[in-house]
Amino acid sequence: MPVFTDWPEGPSCYPCRSMTLIADLVSLHHVDSQARALRSRLEGAQRHRTIQERQGAQLQTRMDEVRTQIRHHQSSAANHEAESGSVDARIESLRQQLNASTNPRQYSAILAEMKTLQTKRDEIDELALAQMQKAEELQTKLVDIEQQATERAKIIDVANAEFETCRAEVADRLASLEQERIAAASRVPRSELEAFTRAADLYDGEAMAELVTIDMRRREYVCGACNMELPAEKYALLVSNPNVAVTCTSCQRILFLPQVATAHS
Ligand SMILES: [Zn+2]
Numbered sequence: 001m002p003v004f005t006d007w008p009e010g011p012s013c014y015p016c017r018s019m020t021l022i023a024d025l026v027s028l029h030h031v032d033s034q035a036r037a038l039r040s041r042l043e044g045a046q047r048h049r050t051i052q053e054r055q056g057a058q059l060q061t062r063m064d065e066v067r068t069q070i071r072h073h074q075s076s077a078a079n080h081e082a083e084s085g086s087v088d089a090r091i092e093s094l095r096q097q098l099n100a101s102t103n104p105r106q107y108s109a110i111l112a113e114m115k116t117l118q119t120k121r122d123e124i125d126e127l128a129l130a131q132m133q134k135a136e137e138l139q140t141k142l143v144d145i146e147q148q149a150t151e152r153a154k155i156i157d158v159a160n161a162e163f164e165t166c167r168a169e170v171a172d173r174l175a176s177l178e179q180e181r182i183a184a185a186s187r188v189p190r191s192e193l194e195a196f197t198r199a200a201d202l203y204d205g206e207a208m209a210e211l212v213t214i215d216m217r218r219r220e221y222v223c224g225a226c227n228m229e230l231p232a233e234k235y236a237l238l239v240s241n242p243n244v245a246v247t248c249t250s251c252q253r254i255l256f257l258p259q260v261a262t263a264h265s
Contacts (some may be wrong), residue, residue, distance in 0.1 A: 056152045
C-alpha cells in the first residue's frame with residue numbers, strides 16, 4: 001500500500017489540499033489520455049506516410065535494377081550484332097575469293113570455310129535475338145513498375161497532405177495538453193505517478209479503472225477495465241481514504257469510484 005510520508009515535493013499531506021490524490025490522478029488521466037490519443041493519431045499518420053514512402057523507394061530501386069538489366073541485354077545484343085557483322089564481312093570476302101577461284105581444291109576449302117562461318121553467324125544472330133527479346137520483356141515489366149510508381153507517388157502525396165493536416169490540427173492542442181499534463185503530474189507524488197505512467201504505457205493511456213459495484217449487500221466489486229473481481233477491502237479503502245492509490249489486483253490500473261470521475265470529467 002502506498003505511504004505518503006516520503007513525498008519528494010509538494011504538500012506534506014493531502015488533507016491540507018483542496019483536491020484528493022484520486023481526484024488529482026483522475027485529472028491527470030483526463031489530460032494524459034487525450035494527449036496520448038492525439039499523439040497516437042499523429043504517429044499513425046506519420047507511420048502511414050513512412051510505409052508509403054518506403055514502398056515508393058522500393059519501386060524506385062526495382063525500376064533502377066530493371067533499367068540496368070535492360071541496358072546490359074541491349075549492350076550484349078549490340079556486341080553480338082557487331083560480331084555477326086564481322087563474320088558476315090569475312091563470308092563476303094570468301095565469296096569473292098570463291099568466284100575468282102579456278103582451283104577445285106581451293107574452291108572446296110573456301111566453300112567449307114564459308115559454311116562453317118555461316119553456321120557460326122547464325123548462332124551469333126540467335127544469341128543477339130535472345131538478348132533483344134530479354135530486353136523487350138524487361139521493357140514491358142518496366143512499364144508496369146513505372147505505372148505502379150506513378151500510382152504510389154499519388155498515394156505518397158495524399159499521405160503527406162494528411163500528415164501535414166493532422167499535424168496542423170493537433171499541434172496546438174497537443175502542446176497545451178502537454179502543459180496541462182505537466183501541471184497535473186506535478187500534483188501527484190512520485191511513486192503514484194510512476195504507477196500511473198506504468199499502467200498508462202501498458203494500456204495505451206488507460207491507466208485508471210472505475211471500481212464497479214456489482215452487489216453492495218454481498219460486497220461484490222469488479223475492476224471496470226479488466227472485469228476481474230476485487231476484494232471488498234479495496235472498496236473500503238477507497239471510500240475511507242481518497243488519498244490512497246488503490247490498484248486492481250489483476251491489471252494494476254489505479255482504481256477510482258464513479259463519483260470521482262463525474263466530479264472531474
Ligand atoms: Zn483490472
